[in-house]
Amino acid sequence: MATKVLTPAQANLELAILNAESEAMSSSDFYAWLKDLGLPDEVAIRLKGVAEITASVGKRVINVGKLILIKVIEFVKAHPNMAAGIAIGAALGALVNTVPLIGPLLAPIAAMLGAAVGALAGHRLDKATDGQSQNTGILAIGQDVIEIATAFFKLLIDIFNLTLNGASIQGA
Amino acid sequence: MAPKPKVSKEQLLELIDRLQENPNDKLGVLGQVGIVSISASGAPLASVAAIAGVKSAFGLSVAAQFFGWLPAIFLTGPPLALLIGCASGLGLLAYALTRVVRGGGAVEGQKAALLEKYRLQAKDIEAAEQSSSITDVDRTQFIISLRELIDADAIPVDSAFRMIEMVEAGRIPLSQAMAMSKACMTSKLPA
Numbered sequence: 119m120a121t122k123v124l125t126p127a128q129a130n131l132e133l134a135i136l137n138a139e140s141e142a143m144s145s146s147d148f149y150a151w152l153k154d155l156g157l158p159d160e161v162a163i164r165l166k167g168v169a170e171i172t173a174s175v176g177k178r179v180i181n182v183g184k185l186i187l188i189k190v191i192e193f194v195k196a197h198p199n200m201a202a203g204i205a206i207g208a209a210l211g212a213l214v215n216t217v218p219l220i221g222p223l224l225a226p227i228a229a230m231l232g233a234a235v236g237a238l239a240g241h242r243l244d245k246a247t248d249g250q251s252q253n254t255g256i257l258a259i260g261q262d263v264i265e266i267a268t269a270f271f272k273l274l275i276d277i278f279n280l281t282l283n284g285a286s287i288q289g290a
Numbered sequence: 291m292a293p294k295p296k297v298s299k300e301q302l303l304e305l306i307d308r309l310q311e312n313p314n315d316k317l318g319v320l321g322q323v324g325i326v327s328i329s330a331s332g333a334p335l336a337s338v339a340a341i342a343g344v345k346s347a348f349g350l351s352v353a354a355q356f357f358g359w360l361p362a363i364f365l366t367g368p369p370l371a372l373l374i375g376c377a378s379g380l381g382l383l384a385y386a387l388t389r390v391v392r393g394g395g396a397v398e399g400q401k402a403a404l405l406e407k408y409r410l411q412a413k414d415i416e417a418a419e420q421s422s423s424i425t426d427v428d429r430t431q432f433i434i435s436l437r438e439l440i441d442a443d444a445i446p447v448d449s450a451f452r453m454i455e456m457v458e459a460g461r462i463p464l465s466q467a468m469a470m471s472k473a474c475m476t477s478k479l480p481a
Binding site: 124125126127128130131132134135138139141142 | 453466471
């Protein structure tokens with residue numbers, strides 16, 4: 119698993135490329151993908167709503183929601199032995215915890231998917247980073263899952279955090 | 291997680307070298323790595339044919355303005371003058387700019403002047419886009435101009451490859467791609 123450190127300009131370039139790539143995908147494509155993952159209709163519809171989240175950066179409009187959904191679907195496909203609902207919950211939980219600008223928009227959907235466990239695990243990770251004591255128990259599993267998701271989404275998280283400062287977010 | 295690059299750095303540099311040597315075969319060269327040009331869907335191909343004879347081709351395209359850079363490049367000293375023999379057009383300009391900005395081969399004023407000229411060229415390209423007069427020559431020259439940026443690791447290989455895909459597909463405007471490439475020349479890692 120390769121990781122790289124991006125300059126702001128490289129992050130901006132990557133964001134533009136991802137945005138251009140995402141424009142080929144329609145909302146109905148996402149819905150079909152999500153249904154293919156075996157998700158119930160109501161969950162697929164709520165997740166499809168994420169595709170409508172956009173960010174205005176300067177003169178550009180970035181399809182942030184589509185980028186997130188594409189990466190979430192990649193994450194689910196990369197972890198075939200993880201239940202889709204848990205994987206998506208962990209993925210959204212990782213983004214809620216690490217991208218402040220988008221977190222509030224994703225939080226209700228993540229909570230609906232049962233990502234509260236993921237959010238708590240994220241909180242525990244924050245505590246561990248700060249050197250505070252943590253509880254042990256069932257949440258440790260959620261902690262592992264969100265660690266996996268955070269590692270997978272690191273590049274996207276870095277790109278968002280480097281480029282979306284000052285952006286205005288709309289949608290969902 | 292960083293995506294696995296579709297091509298290696300060596301493969302991409304070789305591809306650009308081949309494109310520079312055989313601009314007439316752009317569709318073939320790019321097609322081998324799965325890049326489909328919008329020129330393949332009906333835009334005039336005739337404009338591609340002349341890149342090898344850069345000066346005459348530039349007389350026909352927006353890229354003609356890039357020759358306005360030559361005096362500025364010669365001012366930057368003997369090393370850059372040597373570079374001119376092995377590069378051409380926008381490729382030459384980006385090559386020189388990359389060496390100047392990243393190599394520290396010029397004083398700050400010269401760097402600023404080159405960057406300003408690059409910015410103005412991007413504006414000209416933007417104007418050409420708005421009047422729909424961008425040619426395939428311009429896109430090809432842009433791809434060639436990325437060579438030194440890729441070689442200097444100013445642009446990640448995967449990003450460069452995908453940017454070429456998007457520019458060729460017409461999904462990223464050439465002016466925007468130029469502006470972002472220029473920013474990559476000068477940006478530094480966040481503290």
